[in-house]
Amino acid sequence: MKALGPYFKTQKLNIFWSVLSIAIVAFATLWQPHLLQQVLEAILKKDSDTVFKNGVILVVLGVIGVIAGVINTIYSAKIALNVATDMRADLYKKIQTFSFGNIEQFSASNLVVRMTNDINQVQQIVMALFQQLTRIPILFIGSFILAIMTLPSLWWIIIVMMVLIVLVSAFSFTRMGRYFGTMQELIERVNTLARENLMGIRVVKSFVQENNQIDQFAKSSDEMRDLSIKIGNLFAILMPAFFLIANLAMALAIFLVGGMVTDHPTYLAAITSFISYLMQILFSIVIGGFMMTFASRAFVSLGRIDEVFNTKPQLTFPDVPETTLGGSIHFDHVSFTYPGETDPTLKDISFDVKAGEMIGIVGATGSGKSTLAQLIPRLFDPDSGEVEVGGVDVKTVNENSLRKAVSFVLQRATIFSGTIAANLRQGKANASLADMQWAAEIAQSAEFINRLDKQFDAEVEERSANFSGGQKQRLAITRGVIGKPAILIMDDSTSALDARSEKLVQQALEKELTGTTTVIIAEKISSIIKADRILVLDDGQLIGQGTHKELVQNNPTYQEIYHTQKALEEV
Ligand SMILES: Nc1ncnc2c1ncn2[C@@H]1O[C@H](COP(=O)(O)OP(=O)(O)OP(=O)(O)O)[C@@H](O)[C@H]1O
Numbered sequence: 001m002k003a004l005g006p007y008f009k010t011q012k013l014n015i016f017w018s019v020l021s022i023a024i025v026a027f028a029t030l031w032q033p034h035l036l037q038q039v040l041e042a043i044l045k046k047d048s049d050t051v052f053k054n055g056v057i058l059v060v061l062g063v064i065g066v067i068a069g070v071i072n073t074i075y076s077a078k079i080a081l082n083v084a085t086d087m088r089a090d091l092y093k094k095i096q097t098f099s100f101g102n103i104e105q106f107s108a109s110n111l112v113v114r115m116t117n118d119i120n121q122v123q124q125i126v127m128a129l130f131q132q133l134t135r136i137p138i139l140f141i142g143s144f145i146l147a148i149m150t151l152p153s154l155w156w157i158i159i160v161m162m163v164l165i166v167l168v169s170a171f172s173f174t175r176m177g178r179y180f181g182t183m184q185e186l187i188e189r190v191n192t193l194a195r196e197n198l199m200g201i202r203v204v205k206s207f208v209q210e211n212n213q214i215d216q217f218a219k220s221s222d223e224m225r226d227l228s229i230k231i232g233n234l235f236a237i238l239m240p241a242f243f244l245i246a247n248l249a250m251a252l253a254i255f256l257v258g259g260m261v262t263d264h265p266t267y268l269a270a271i272t273s274f275i276s277y278l279m280q281i282l283f284s285i286v287i288g289g290f291m292m293t294f295a296s297r298a299f300v301s302l303g304r305i306d307e308v309f310n311t312k313p314q315l316t317f318p319d320v321p322e323t324t325l326g327g328s329i330h331f332d333h334v335s336f337t338y339p340g341e342t343d344p345t346l347k348d349i350s351f352d353v354k355a356g357e358m359i360g361i362v363g364a365t366g367s368g369k370s371t372l373a374q375l376i377p378r379l380f381d382p383d384s385g386e387v388e389v390g391g392v393d394v395k396t397v398n399e400n401s402l403r404k405a406v407s408f409v410l411q412r413a414t415i416f417s418g419t420i421a422a423n424l425r426q427g428k429a430n431a432s433l434a435d436m437q438w439a440a441e442i443a444q445s446a447e448f449i450n451r452l453d454k455q456f457d458a459e460v461e462e463r464s465a466n467f468s469g470g471q472k473q474r475l476a477i478t479r480g481v482i483g484k485p486a487i488l489i490m491d492d493s494t495s496a497l498d499a500r501s502e503k504l505v506q507q508a509l510e511k512e513l514t515g516t517t518t519v520i521i522a523e524k525i526s527s528i529i530k531a532d533r534i535l536v537l538d539d540g541q542l543i544g545q546g547t548h549k550e551l552v553q554n555n556p557t558y559q560e561i562y563h564t565q566k567a568l569e570e571v
Helices: 002-009 013-045 050-098 102-104 106-134 135-150 152-199 199-206 212-260 267-309 369-375 397-407 420-424 433-442 446-451 468-479 499-512 548-554 556-570
Strands: 329-338 348-352 359-361 382-390 406-409 487-491 517-521 533-538 540-544
Touching: 002 050, 002 267, 013 050, 013 106, 013 135, 013 267, 050 106, 050 267, 106 135, 106 152, 106 267, 106 359, 135 267, 135 548, 152 267, 152 348, 152 517, 212 267, 212 329, 329 369, 348 369, 348 382, 348 540, 359 369, 359 556, 369 397, 369 517, 369 533, 397 406, 406 468, 420 433, 420 468, 433 446, 433 468, 433 487, 433 499, 468 487, 468 499, 533 556, 540 548, 548 556
Parallel strands: 359 517, 359 533, 406 487, 487 517
Antiparallel strands: 329 348, 329 382, 533 540
C-alpha cells in the first residue's frame, strides 16, 4: 500500500468526497433500525404523531443514503481510474529508462502483463477500498454497540455469532485466497499460450501443430475450469453457512425475547432493530473477509509493479550537453558477458575503424557479431575495456549525441503501426518529403512506396503485417539512413533482399553517404567482399582482420567460410 501513497496525494479532494459520502451511508444504515424500532413502539402505543414524524425521517434517511451511495461510487471510481492512469503512465516512463539488459531480465511480455493486468488489479482494489473502507468499521462497531444497547441481556448471542462467522471466514477466505492465486497463474499461462500461438500462427500451421497447441491449451483451460468449480463450490457452501449462523442467532433471540415480552412489551419493537444489527455485523465481517482476499491479490500485483519501479536502469547516460560525434570507432580490450550468463560472449577485442570506412564483420553463427555491434551505440556496457565513438568514450556522452551518431538497422526489422512517414521520422524527427525520398532511393524502398496510394502517408498495420519481409527490411534501412548518421550498422539487414537489390543498396550507400562509417554484419561474404576491412570473429574472439584479398590468403577461418559459400553457390 506504501506504493499507492504518492498517487493518493493528488486525489485529496476526491478522497474527501468519497469518504464523507460513504460515512453518511454507514450512519444512515445504522440509524434506520433504531428509527424503525421507535416507529414500532409508537404503533404499539398508538402514538400516530411519532409514527408519522419518524416515518418521514426514515424515508428522508433512505433517500440520503441512496444519494450518498451514488456520490461514493462516482468519486471512488474517479480515484481508482486516476490512480491507475497515473501509475500506468509512471510505469511506462520507468520502462523507457530501462536498458536492453533490464528488459531481458523481466521479458517484454511480462512487462506488458504488469502494465495491464496488475494495474487493473490495483484499480479494482482501490475502488473497493473507497467503497468499503470507512463503511465496514463504522457499521461493525456501530452495529455491535447499538445491538447491545437495544437488548443488553442478549450480548452473548452477538459474541457467539461473531466467533462462528470469524471462524468460518478465516477457514474459507484463506482457502479462497490460495485458489485466486492459482487462478492468476493459470490465467497468465493461458494468455502466454494464446499469445505465442497467434503470433507464431504461420509456424504452427506449417508444422501442423494445431492439435498439439489445442491439447496444451485445453489442459490449462481444464485446470481453470476445475479450479473455478472449486471456487464456485466454496461460495455455494459459504453463503448458506453465514446465513445459517445468522438465522440461528435470530431464532434464538426471538425465542428468548418471546419469553420476556410479557414483562417488557417494548422488547417486541426492539427485536426488529436487534435483528437488523445482527445482519449488519454479519455483512461487515463477510465483506471485510472478501476485501482481504481481494487485497491479497492486489498486494501481489502491487509488489510486481513496485519491483519495476525499484529496478535501477543497468545503464545510464551522463547529463552532459549534446555533442556531434565523428564516425571513428575504437575497441580497446573489450570483454562482455550477458547479464545472468557466466561465460563471456566477447573476449578481449581490440580494433580501430577510421571515419568513412566500410567494415564487414563475419563469423560463424553465435560467434558474437551482433553483440559486438550492440556495444557501439551502448545498448550494453562491456565488463572491461573501452568503446569509443568519434574518439570519445561512449560512457561519457549524452544519449542523444550517441543515438544521432550511430544508426542501427536490425535483421528483424520492427516497423511500428502508423504511417511510413511516422516510422521514418523516428530516424530524423523533422524529416521533409525530400529527405524521405532521398533515403527511400538509397534503401531501394522508393519503388514499392511510390506504388502505394498514399505513398509515405500509407498506413502500416499492426506488426507491419501489410509489408513483406524484404519490404520491412528496406523500410528499416530507409529509417536508418535518413538521419545521415556518422556510423551506420547493418546487422544482417539485407538478408531478405535479392542479390540485385542488395547490390543497389550498397552502391547507393557508397555514393550518397560518403562520410558515413558503415559496419555490415553479413552471413554471406559476397555482401562484404568490397569492404575496406573485414573483422573475423570466432567464439567471441577477433581472430583476424584485413581486406577480402588478405584474409582469403592468410586466415583459415575466413578461408573456410569463403570456400564453403563458394562451393554452395557453384552447386
Ligand atoms: N540476450 C542474450 N542473453 C544471453 N545470451 C545471449 C543473448 N544474445 C545473444 N546471446 C549469446 O551470445 C552469443 C553470441 O550471440 P550473437 O547474436 O552476438 O551472435 P552472432 O554472431 O550475431 O550470431 P548470428 O550470426 O546467428 O546472428 C550466442 O551464444 C548467443 O546465444
